[in-house]
Amino acid sequence: MANWFSFLEARGATLTASSTPEVTSFGETPAQYPQLISQTLLFSLDDRGSIGCSGQDTDKLLQGQLTCDIRQLSESRSLKGALCTVQGRMVSDLQLCRLSTGDTLLVTHRGLVTRTLETLKKFAVFYKTSLDDRSDDYQLLGLAGPEAKALAQQLTGQTASDDNCLQGNGLALLQVGPQRWLAIVPADRAQAVWQQLSAGAKPAGLPLWRLLAICDGDGEVHPETTETFIPQMLNLQYTDAINFKKGCYTGQEIVARMQYLGKLKRRMYRLALSSPAPLPGSPIHLANGRECGTAVLSAPAGQEQWQLLAVLTEEAAAADVLRFGDDELAVQTLTLPYDAALNSQQTGN
Numbered sequence: 001m002a003n004w005f006s007f008l009e010a011r012g013a014t015l016t017a018s019s020t021p022e023v024t025s026f027g028e029t030p031a032q033y034p035q036l037i038s039q040t041l042l043f044s045l046d047d048r049g050s051i052g053c054s055g056q057d058t059d060k061l062l063q064g065q066l067t068c069d070i071r072q073l074s075e076s077r078s079l080k081g082a083l084c085t086v087q088g089r090m091v092s093d094l095q096l097c098r099l100s101t102g103d104t105l106l107v108t109h110r111g112l113v114t115r116t117l118e119t120l121k122k123f124a125v126f127y128k129t130s131l132d133d134r135s136d137d138y139q140l141l142g143l144a145g146p147e148a149k150a151l152a153q154q155l156t157g158q159t160a161s162d163d164n165c166l167q168g169n170g171l172a173l174l175q176v177g178p179q180r181w182l183a184i185v186p187a188d189r190a191q192a193v194w195q196q197l198s199a200g201a202k203p204a205g206l207p208l209w210r211l212l213a214i215c216d217g218d219g220e221v222h223p224e225t226t227e228t229f230i231p232q233m234l235n236l237q238y239t240d241a242i243n244f245k246k247g248c249y250t251g252q253e254i255v256a257r258m259q260y261l262g263k264l265k266r267r268m269y270r271l272a273l274s275s276p277a278p279l280p281g282s283p284i285h286l287a288n289g290r291e292c293g294t295a296v297l298s299a300p301a302g303q304e305q306w307q308l309l310a311v312l313t314e315e316a317a318a319a320d321v322l323r324f325g326d327d328e329l330a331v332q333t334l335t336l337p338y339d340a341a342l343n344s345q346q347t348g349n
Helices: 001-011 030-038 056-063 110-124 149-157 187-197 206-215 252-260 339-348
Strands: 023-027 041-044 050-052 079-084 088-097 104-109 129-132 136-145 165-168 171-177 179-185 266-273 283-286 291-302 305-313 321-324 327-334
Touching: 001 041, 001 187, 023 079, 023 206, 030 206, 030 291, 041 187, 041 206, 050 056, 050 110, 050 252, 050 266, 056 104, 056 110, 079 110, 088 110, 088 136, 088 171, 104 110, 104 179, 110 129, 136 187, 149 165, 149 171, 149 179, 149 339, 179 187, 206 291, 206 305, 266 291
Parallel strands: none
Antiparallel strands: 041 136, 050 104, 050 129, 079 088, 088 104, 136 179, 165 171, 171 179, 266 305, 266 327, 283 291, 283 321, 291 305, 321 327
């Protein structure tokens, strides 16, 4: 990793000063974000890690643990899902890829790789499968913008228009948003691939990638929020991350009961603020001091502008002012790409 960060610094990257560095920018500032989000961009996703799964019973293990239907996973189709506790609380969210080698790769927050591995290994003893941390074997990159798909096709030599996973030349690129792609690159090829992609995409820091994820309504679990949310709180039923017909998995009873019998008291909303947004896991209160939600993901969105995904009550989502720590801030609820489906379900249409 040290060589990778030195490589990026030599190309203008600014890194956080921590034991787990992240790229904050390549010279861009939040004031430029409104213009940059329409461009084709390249990111180093150093907050992501990966778990490798191999063996003849891998699919049986994952089918019994994740919210998605593993039978739909293929080399050309990636899946999003969640690993839950028996109580239906998300340990982690996962992006799944069936590599051309036959192994399955699970991508999640780097700080949750160990927790996810430990949870899966409790059940893996009953199956012929092997699980290991592959975070250092792959460098994960992000592509976003109008030419992202064309670059993914060029990189892999694949042009199938309907696939959300393109594989070729030893690389895998997964579509994770309307114009966002996740590239899984062998670590020893990362520098060469970066140079190839940077010819057609502008490098940028992780805060801008997070803003794009917020605009897509793509919430994620962080170490600070593990085992906090059930999947529907993060709207996973609207991003094809929950399959309600697949059968049993750990936490399935709670997830299914909430879908068919329960009333979801809190769900994820997208907010705009004019002051720095809270970090993931931060509690949110109404102006009267009553607790009403939890921050999921935040990012700057412009000059003195921030956006936030937060799990809130309906009352909080309708409020003009919310309390974050000691500060009362004006907030505005913004749209999400799947609002039409969400509103249709709520009205029973």
